[in-house]
Amino acid sequence: MSTSISPLATPFPDLPAVAGATPRVARAHYKTWDRCDLTFVTLDEGTAVAGVLTQSKCPSPEVEWCRKALVLGKARALVVNAGNSNAFTGNRGRAAVEAIAARAAGQLGCQPSDIFVASTGVIGVPLPIDKAEAGLDAAFNAAPSDWRAAAEAIGTTDTYPKGAVTTAIVDGRTVTLVGIIKGSGMIAPDMATMLGFIFTDAAVEPAFLQAALSAANGKTFSCITVDGDTSTSDTVLAFATGKAGNAALTGDDSPGADAFRAALADLCRQLAMLVVRDGEGAQKLIEITVTGAESDRSAHRIAMSIANSPLVKTAIAGEDANWGRVVMAVGKAGEPAERDRLAIRFGAVEVARDGLAVEGYDEAPVAAHLKGREVEIGVDLGLGDGRATVWTCDLTHGYISINADYRS
Amino acid sequence: MSTSISPLATPFPDLPAVAGATPRVARAHYKTWDRCDLTFVTLDEGTAVAGVLTQSKCPSPEVEWCRKALVLGKARALVVNAGNSNAFTGNRGRAAVEAIAARAAGQLGCQPSDIFVASTGVIGVPLPIDKAEAGLDAAFNAAPSDWRAAAEAIGTTDTYPKGAVTTAIVDGRTVTLVGIIKGSGMIAPDMATMLGFIFTDAAVEPAFLQAALSAANGKTFSCITVDGDTSTSDTVLAFATGKAGNAALTGDDSPGADAFRAALADLCRQLAMLVVRDGEGAQKLIEITVTGAESDRSAHRIAMSIANSPLVKTAIAGEDANWGRVVMAVGKAGEPAERDRLAIRFGAVEVARDGLAVEGYDEAPVAAHLKGREVEIGVDLGLGDGRATVWTCDLTHGYISINADYRS
Structure with a gap:
């Protein structure tokens, strides 16, 4: 086991015996x-x-x-x-x-x-x-x-x-x-x-x-x-x-x-x-919730497209509310989406709505949210009732160090 | 334009005027x-x-x-x-x-x-x-x-x-x-x-x-x-x-x-x-050729699965002939593949064949190939005539620096 413990680690709980x-x-x-x-x-x-x-x-x-x-x-x-x-x-x-x-x-x-x-x-x-x-x-x-x-x-x-x-x-x-x-x-x-x-x-x-x-x-x-x-x-x-x-x-x-x-x-x-x-190099836990999709399956695919986007993950690593990259990841998912109905939030603050930035949104709580260990991204597609939540971590220098140095 | 030029850059050619x-x-x-x-x-x-x-x-x-x-x-x-x-x-x-x-x-x-x-x-x-x-x-x-x-x-x-x-x-x-x-x-x-x-x-x-x-x-x-x-x-x-x-x-x-x-x-x-x-952070150009797939389309999807795998890209960054990660990326592509027919090469050297490592393959030319600026990965699926070639770059600390620091 590695000696450098993830900053997102939680203590090992007290696990009881299981008979049998x-x-x-x-x-x-x-x-x-x-x-x-x-x-x-x-x-x-x-x-x-x-x-x-x-x-x-x-x-x-x-x-x-x-x-x-x-x-x-x-x-x-x-x-x-x-x-x-x-x-x-x-x-x-x-x-x-x-x-x-x-x-x-x-x-x-x-x-x-x-x-x-x-x-x-x-x-x-x-x-x-x-x-x-x-x-x-x-x-x-x-x-x-x-x-x-x-x-x-x-x-x-x-x-x-x-x-x-x-x-x-x-x-x-x-x-x-x-x-x-x-x-x-x-x-x-x-x-x-x-x-x-x-x-x-x-x-x-x-x-x-x-x-x-x-x-x-x-x-x-x-x-x-x-x-x-x-x-x-x-x-x-x-x-x-x-x-x-x-x-x-x-x-x-x-x-x-x-x-x-x-x-x-x-x-x-x-x-x-x-x-x-314990994601390799993880500094932040990211929860991504997609709502308003045409189906739960479609919501899941869009959420995973966001969760797997290197540009979204590096933006979060940089504590940057770069919602444009979230738009990009929604767009590339290949699932039904209408740009001009799209809404995006970081934490509780909606930063984009109806296909464009929310003018004059309060940046202070967004910045504070992104500085934390746990980041929430919400996307509403405005199309239907489909929803999904997925979890990932940010993409950092740690991931590169671990995987470019690991020898087969 | 950035001041740090990609090590893979080529000189701008002498471009003639185009009438009209x-x-x-x-x-x-x-x-x-x-x-x-x-x-x-x-x-x-x-x-x-x-x-x-x-x-x-x-x-x-x-x-x-x-x-x-x-x-x-x-x-x-x-x-x-x-x-x-x-x-x-x-x-x-x-x-x-x-x-x-x-x-x-x-x-x-x-x-x-x-x-x-x-x-x-x-x-x-x-x-x-x-x-x-x-x-x-x-x-x-x-x-x-x-x-x-x-x-x-x-x-x-x-x-x-x-x-x-x-x-x-x-x-x-x-x-x-x-x-x-x-x-x-x-x-x-x-x-x-x-x-x-x-x-x-x-x-x-x-x-x-x-x-x-x-x-x-x-x-x-x-x-x-x-x-x-x-x-x-x-x-x-x-x-x-x-x-x-x-x-x-x-x-x-x-x-x-x-x-x-x-x-x-x-x-x-x-x-x-x-x-x-000029891929962000690129240190190596990677050419991936997939042959023996059921169709060209299937070959393309498998090649892109390899090209987009962070673990494959970091292995190349680390100059590591980690073909196990190539196997992983073939396996996750969701396309027809039979593990026990799979062959993988780095440069001209076959490192895996029929679903397992080639025993005693010569590691020296593989290591030399991986130290170069241009890396070739070949995968043969042994199923059909489908083939595709795709190009990507390695995934390095440079990519993280560029994208975690770029502010929206």
């Missing part, structure tokens, strides 16, 4: 570093699993493995390797994933398809099977860790460990949802080299868990971007151990389904924001 | 600078015109004006304002364009629709009509300038003036094509704050001139990107004065049509490359 999910960490020495880089979370029998995976056409073998295993809906363990993404490594990469799943299945007496694997780091170097196996053995024999140790062990260029917790009342029982996540660059989750893992003691059928996770993903992970670059390895997995004792959630009509979905969405949102706050 | 096209420049004082910022090119009667304009949904009133006037296919003058794009200025912006066209038409005794107007600079500030009119009058009364003075007067954040020339034999006559262009940031011509103007003494019917320009645009201006940000004002106009004495080119079957089209495409390519070479 037990994290352990070990040193697999995937890089020449002295830190834990293999995380092994064992899950009690009966654990349901759901996941959302990168839409990249060049996914890692881990992503392909998880996609297949998710069909079965059940899990006994999660293995996360940090420092090597194992992506774009052909048959050797596939063999490494198979070897990890087989080793863990042997330790736990389950099927390899019960083992979920995720890896993050450099692309193009096959994950060394001997290090993975030795690391797994060390983790299996280690004492359980806390979630913070796991959150640290899954990180790469992250500048701080990221975790979140929430609860919901389901069927008269309080269920706990805990999540850990990593990611800082190559972040534009098409669903983010983002890996996120959620653990709950709720009893949830896999199909409903998947539906709830997919819905939450659409409003959270899919709404963040650091650099518009989508990883080969993006993975979010949710595991439900069923130990809370509620009657299993099977669908929208199940008692507590709404509460669970809301809690899951809240957790995903917390986790997503932690990633943006 | 007469440039003049003046100081309109659009900004507090001591330089010419209004260019006025008068065109003799009988001049044909064609153009390609930004696809932005928030175009400047100049773009809208040109779009309408292009329908008539004839031109008597071009007016270019630098320092103020007049974009997103509502009725006042439209009024400014109309006033300029009316003033110039009055001077020349023609219709306002014979006057083409383009402006570049800050967005959201109405172009001051009084300055424009005084500038026009000064230009009208000035002695003709050379093309270099015009190329300098249309620039904004450009670090050097940009022009190109070529000739073709058409109908037994040598015709001359001269072009000037400006642009450095907000460059992703969806047809680039790119303005380009081409003047030829060839006799060409407007419809054929338009067809030839659109075709050339597809392989040149539409294949360059600096930052993926598409301007509200991108404009390329081609004027044909007809003074060379050839029988007018009317279609593909006209004698010399092929030669003219090839010359126009060559000129457009030269101009496009000059813009990329």
Whole structure:
């Protein structure tokens, strides 16, 4: 983990244990570093699993493995390797994933398809099977860790460990949802080299868990971007151990389904924001809300066009209320827009309306807003009811330094 | 014009006069600078015109004006304002364009629709009509300038003036094509704050001139990107004065049509490359060729995904053969790709093949290639015959400095 912590970092919360999910960490020495880089979370029998995976056409073998295993809906363990993404490594990469799943299945007496694997780091170097196996053995024999140790062990260029917790009342029982996540660059989750893992003691059928996770993903992970670059390895997995004792959630009509979905969405949102706050070189968190679009989908595309614009992001870095660049980004999105209906605000102050600058708007609160750590940009298109909110960070010298100096 | 010249700059060529096209420049004082910022090119009667304009949904009133006037296919003058794009200025912006066209038409005794107007600079500030009119009058009364003075007067954040020339034999006559262009940031011509103007003494019917320009645009201006940000004002106009004495080119079957089209495409390519070479903060010119795609269109989209990836661009800035980032950018493009058929080269050296690193490839020539000013990346998808070449520059601290410090 980097030594220079993002100015947008928030403290790691106090995460409770989740009955049925037990994290352990070990040193697999995937890089020449002295830190834990293999995380092994064992899950009690009966654990349901759901996941959302990168839409990249060049996914890692881990992503392909998880996609297949998710069909079965059940899990006994999660293995996360940090420092090597194992992506774009052909048959050797596939063999490494198979070897990890087989080793863990042997330790736990389950099927390899019960083992979920995720890896993050450099692309193009096959994950060394001997290090993975030795690391797994060390983790299996280690004492359980806390979630913070796991959150640290899954990180790469992250500048701080990221975790979140929430609860919901389901069927008269309080269920706990805990999540850990990593990611800082190559972040534009098409669903983010983002890996996120959620653990709950709720009893949830896999199909409903998947539906709830997919819905939450659409409003959270899919709404963040650091650099518009989508990883080969993006993975979010949710595991439900069923130990809370509620009657299993099977669908929208199940008692507590709404509460669970809301809690899951809240957790995903917390986790997503932690990633943006650790965006490479980030000095400011930017929330972009587009309203008045022809559809929610159109609003989302326009918002992402703004969020991914280097000129908008550098303007915010420079604390410059350069709304002309916002106009540019709306215009290039390719979505329905009418210049002369467009309104733009920074914070609470409308700076442009009906396709031109608001004459004599008060610049002082705008300047003050832009000096803060959290910047809001609002765009109203004046066309319909479509709306979307996305989150990004500014583009600074820090991003260039991190990525022009990182050697493959 | 900036004082720090791009390391990729090329010298301004010796541009000949074009019979029937007469440039003049003046100081309109659009900004507090001591330089010419209004260019006025008068065109003799009988001049044909064609153009390609930004696809932005928030175009400047100049773009809208040109779009309408292009329908008539004839031109008597071009007016270019630098320092103020007049974009997103509502009725006042439209009024400014109309006033300029009316003033110039009055001077020349023609219709306002014979006057083409383009402006570049800050967005959201109405172009001051009084300055424009005084500038026009000064230009009208000035002695003709050379093309270099015009190329300098249309620039904004450009670090050097940009022009190109070529000739073709058409109908037994040598015709001359001269072009000037400006642009450095907000460059992703969806047809680039790119303005380009081409003047030829060839006799060409407007419809054929338009067809030839659109075709050339597809392989040149539409294949360059600096930052993926598409301007509200991108404009390329081609004027044909007809003074060379050839029988007018009317279609593909006209004698010399092929030669003219090839010359126009060559000129457009030269101009496009000059813009990329002046990309904000650029230290290296990057040529990306994608082959083996399902279609040319698919190849173009994948090539642009690579060209616009901040992680690829920073890797090149860092002289790092990080082909994993190229894989990432292929994967996120959303176009057909099969990871295990993918091959990637830097310069002439294949570094990945069949979905994994080429073992033991010679790193020395790759490292040497990356240290140069011009970097080639090749990607073969192994799927079909589709191919495309695009050009971009690296992403450096210079881009951040320029754009985080530029105040609106």
